[in-house]
Amino acid sequence: MQATHIHYDAVVSGAGPVGLFLSCELALAGCSVLVFEREADPHSLFKQLPFGIRGLSAPTIEALYRRGLLNELEVPRRLKNPFGIGGPQAGQALRQAGHFAGIGFQAERIDATRWPWRLPGSPPASLIAEMAELETVLARRAQMLGVEIRRGCMVSGYTQDDDGVDVRAGALQIRARWLVGCDGARSSVRKAGGFDFAGTEPEFTGYSARADVADPSLLGQGRQLTPRGMVFQSQPGYLAIQEFDGGAGHDGAPVTRERLQQVLRRVSGVDVGISVLHAASTWTDRARQATRYRQGRVLLAGDAAHIHAPLGGQGLNLGIGDAMNLGWKLAATIKGRAPAGLLDTYEAERHPVGAKVLDWSRAQVLLMRPEPASRALRAIVEDLMDTVDGATYMAGRVWGMATRYDLGGDHPLIGQSAPDFELGDGSRLGQHMHDGRAILLDFSGDAATQSQAAAYGLPFRHVQARPNEDFGLGALLIRPDGIVAGAWDL
Ligand SMILES: Cc1cc2nc3c(=O)[nH]c(=O)nc-3n(C[C@H](O)[C@H](O)[C@H](O)COP(=O)(O)OP(=O)(O)OC[C@H]3O[C@@H](n4cnc5c(N)ncnc54)[C@H](O)[C@@H]3O)c2cc1C
Known part of the structure; x- marks a missing residue:
């Protein structure tokens, strides 16, 4: 039987890191959110160190920082991060900065000048975190923002119509405007919706x-x-x-x-x-990806949308990137202030990023195969990774520095994560993003940029910045997820 009354703006299936992060984003924008989580008890040995160790890359670290969550994580401060930019201190041995198929690349080979937008004092490009702590911090924030989390309640199916989705979970039937499946690799939402999940079968x-x-x-x-x-x-x-x-x-x-x-x-x-x-x-190492991330009022994010080998640790980062990208777009749609087609840019932007990560994991599996051809190729890749170009390329991919959405426009910053500029009062850009609103970062004070920025249809807050001669920037329009939507030179 279909209920007619809308109970929530959004139901999220799954209180893993992606479901929790997404629900925070939605609640931050004033949406009512219910999260169903299958497991009654959030604790698991596999979420705790050492099994629960997760390498966070730059976009995830920035997402946490921009919402004021990074400092709530204690494990990254306690655990010495073995990976980072820059050479070793005097007298120190070579530092491994990451790996590809188990082949390490060295910190002192990385040429960080190739990422000029990464300003001194920005949050680190990689950190070690613990899954259990990350989920605890996100669940606490979600609850502070008014998100309702029902544990021990598994989403089993749904039906949707033009106005909403009736979600079945245990004995409950809840009607929401939107349903998002963040319920992991075996996602019930993906299966119930018949989403095509295409890819390759495992080798190991x-x-x-x-x-x-x-x-x-x-x-x-x-x-x-x-x-x-x-x-x-x-x-x-x-x-x-x-x-x-x-x-x-x-x-x-x-x-x-x-x-x-x-x-x-x-x-x-x-x-x-x-x-x-x-x-x-x-x-x-099964590698599959939903061919569509949206069917009507139902969306997928995180492992529900893509699975691959955990080699090199990219799945969580990919999922948090989905949530950061989807959150503000879905919230704007719910609140009726989204420009036409905004929600569909979620799949357009995130699907190619996911496809690249799947290929990244397949390439690693190929190099790890116990066969002569793979061993031979591995030796060549090892040599290449020991060069400045090789190590810088690897770091760029592993740390997510190379992520850029194709948003059109000529300026090299458009589609990239906004540099963490220091403002006149000593604060940094990321500290002004805790409320999840778009920002017009104005270096020039030129009134014309405000009307140019308004043409993007994104409601924004005006933030005055110190003139920045190094980059010759006049203004940046920064989306709620920290991506530069518009850029004007002086
Ligand atoms: C050994 C290993 C090491 C890894 N290392 C890294 C790393 O270093 N870096 C990295 O980025 N990634 C890493 N990953 C991948 C990362 O853990 C996952 O990509 C990430 O947990 C995905 O988050 P998620 O929220 O999408 O899904 P999940 O973490 O799987 O959460 C899904 C949640 O949904 C719940 N659920 C399932 N079905 C239902 C339902 N029907 N109704 C309600 N709730 C449901 C589940 O109980 C779960 O809580 C690793 C994975 C493994 C296995």
Whole structure:
């Protein structure tokens, strides 16, 4: 039976990082939001360190910073970030700044002058975070903003019409104007809506496990490529294993001590014993992406829209990028102030970014295959990554510095994340973005730019900046997600 009364502006399925971030964005803009989360208990060993370790890249760090959330995360401050821009301190060993298929690139090879818009004092380009803490901070913010989160309530289906969506979750039926599926890789919203989820099948099964290994030193240090895949022991007993079995091990069957021991022996080639298994999970490098991110009043974001191997850690970053891009557009649509076609730019902008990340993970799988051709190609890539051009390219991709939307316009800043300019009073641009509104950053005080900016149809706040001779900028129109929509030189 269809309800007629609208209960919420938006229902979000899934209180993972993407669903929570999106619900904050919607609530910040004054929308009423209900989040359904399948799990009754938000805590899980796999969200805590070391399993819950997540590398955050520049766009995610900026998103958190621009909403005043970055300082609420304690783990990135506590854990020394091994990755960063710039060379080592005097007397320090070479610093690995990141990796591609397990091949490290060095910090001192990176030429940061190639990103002139990245100003000194900007938030870091990469950080280490913990999934559990990130979700806690986002859930707290969401609740402060009035978002309702119902845990232990799984979205099972929906029907939509021209005016709204009737969402079924347990015994409940809720009517909302919009439904967003942020319910992860096996998204019920994606499946119920029959969204096409196209891509490639897995080559390997990945295992994350915490176990008491009889003699962990037998497994060696760091990533070990073997004739069957890879074994990585980040600290004694904390294992990541990849077995090139076509994904057969990711069969839903429980990972027992005996089974993990067999896999570990097979892949490492070492007769190593596991006495106790504390926890284990499996994953694959299956790479799929929804061909559409929107069907009528139903949208997808995060892992619900795209899945790929976690190699090089991009999935969370991709999902937060979706949420930051979608939030203000959906809110403007709900509030009836969106220019025509604005919501459809979500898919137009984010789908290509997702497709690139899927290919990035496929390229890594190719280099990790236990076969002679891959080993040979790997040696060449290693050499290239050891050059300034190679390391700078890798850093640009891994840290998301190269992300730019095609918004038209000639100015090189259009479509990019706005530089974090220091303003006349010593504050920085990002600190003026906590309320999620667009900004006209005015360096010249020229009244004409205000009317030029108004032509974009984005309601904005006027912020006066110190004249900036270095870049010769007159004004920037910055969207709520921090992307430059318009730029005028002096
Ligand atoms: C081993 C590993 C390491 C990784 N490392 C990194 C990294 O370093 N950096 C990085 O960027 N990414 C990394 N990732 C990927 C990252 O964890 C995911 O991309 C990210 O968690 C996706 O967030 P999400 O909110 O879209 O989905 P999820 O985190 O999966 O959250 C979805 C939520 O929806 C809930 N849900 C599911 N179905 C329903 C339903 N029907 N109704 C209601 N709720 C539902 C789930 O319980 C869950 O809470 C890694 C992944 C793995 C497996």
